[in-house]
Amino acid sequence: MPALLRVDGIEVAYGQVPAVRGASLEVRPGEIVALIGSNGAGKTTTLRAISGLLPIRRGLIEFEGDRLDGLSSSKVVGRGIAHVPEGRQLFPTMTVLENLELGAGAAKALKAESLEWVFELFPRLRERRRQLAGTLSGGEQQMVAIGRGLMARPKLLMLDEPSLGLAPVVVRAIFDNLVEINRRGMAILLVEQNVLRALQLSHRGYVLENGQIVLDGPRDTLLADGHIKQAYLGR
Numbered sequence: 413m414p415a416l417l418r419v420d421g422i423e424v425a426y427g428q429v430p431a432v433r434g435a436s437l438e439v440r441p442g443e444i445v446a447l448i449g450s451n452g453a454g455k456t457t458t459l460r461a462i463s464g465l466l467p468i469r470r471g472l473i474e475f476e477g478d479r480l481d482g483l484s485s486s487k488v489v490g491r492g493i494a495h496v497p498e499g500r501q502l503f504p505t506m507t508v509l510e511n512l513e514l515g516a517g518a519a520k521a522l523k524a525e526s527l528e529w530v531f532e533l534f535p536r537l538r539e540r541r542r543q544l545a546g547t548l549s550g551g552e553q554q555m556v557a558i559g560r561g562l563m564a565r566p567k568l569l570m571l572d573e574p575s576l577g578l579a580p581v582v583v584r585a586i587f588d589n590l591v592e593i594n595r596r597g598m599a600i601l602l603v604e605q606n607v608l609r610a611l612q613l614s615h616r617g618y619v620l621e622n623g624q625i626v627l628d629g630p631r632d633t634l635l636a637d638g639h640i641k642q643a644y645l646g647r
C-alpha cells in the first residue's frame with residue numbers, strides 16, 4: 413500500500429547543531445506507527461519538522477504523494493495532519509469547549525459533528541466542557557489535547573509523548589482511546605519514551621537514536637529485539 417506519510421532522509425538542525433540526521437520513516441493508511449527513543453533522540457524535532465514548525469535542511473516529506481516540506485504549519489493541518497504536542501499546550505484560562513473549538517481550523521463546517529465525536533470518545537470532556545482547561549487533571553488535559561487534534565478531522569494524528577506525567581491507569585485509558593480512534597480509520601504516529609506500551613498498541617515501529625533511525629520493523633519483531641530489550645525494556 414502506498415504511504416500516507418513519507419519522510420525521506422530528513423536533516424533538521426538548531427542553528428549549526430543537527431538534531432535529526434537523515435531520518436526516514438513511513439506511515440501507511442490505517443496504521444499506528446510508534447517512533448520511540450530516549451530523551452534527546454530527536455523525536456519532537458521530527459514531529460515538528462513534519463508539522464512545518466521547523467525547516468528541513470535535506471531530504472523530503474510527502475503526504476498522500478504530495479510534497480509537504482516547505483508548507484506552513486496551518487497548511488500542513490489543512491492537508492490532514494494534526495499534531496498533539498509534547499506537554500499538551502492548552503490554553504489554561506479558556507474552557508474545554510473553547511480549547512476544542514480552536515482545533516477545528518479549516519474544518520469549521522463540521523465543527524458540531526466533530527465535537528459530538530470527541531465527546532463520544534471522551535464523555536468526561538462533555539461533562540467538563542464549561543470548566544477551565546487549567547483546572548483539569550493531567551489525564552483530562554491530555555484528552556483535550558487529543559480532542560483538539562481530532563477537531564481538525566485529520567487523516568493522520570501525530571502525538572508527542574501523550575503518556576508523560578500520567579499515572580499508569582490513566583495512560584492505559586488514553587492508549588485505549590488511541591486504539592479506538594485508529595479503529596475508525598485514522599492513522600497514528602505515536603512518539604513515546606514509554607517504549608513497551610507504545611509498541612504494544614502499534615503495528616510497526618521505528619527506533620530513533622541520536623537523530624538517526626537505527627531499527628524498524630513490525631511490533632513483534634521489535635518487542636523481541638535484543639537491543640530494544642536491553643536499551644529500552646530493561647530486560
Ligand SMILES: Nc1ncnc2c1ncn2[C@@H]1O[C@H](COP(=O)(O)OP(=O)(O)O)[C@@H](O)[C@H]1O
Nearest residue numbers: 426430431449450451452453454455456457458
Ligand atoms: N530549541 C532547541 N534549541 C537547541 N537544541 C534543541 C532544541 N530543541 C531540542 N534541541 C536538541 O535537539 C536534540 C533532539 O531533541 P528533541 O527532538 O527534543 O528530542 P526528543 O523529543 O527525542 O527528546 C537534543 O539534543 C536537544 O537538546
Ligand SMILES: [Mg+2]
Nearest residue numbers: 455456457498
Ligand atoms: Mg520530545
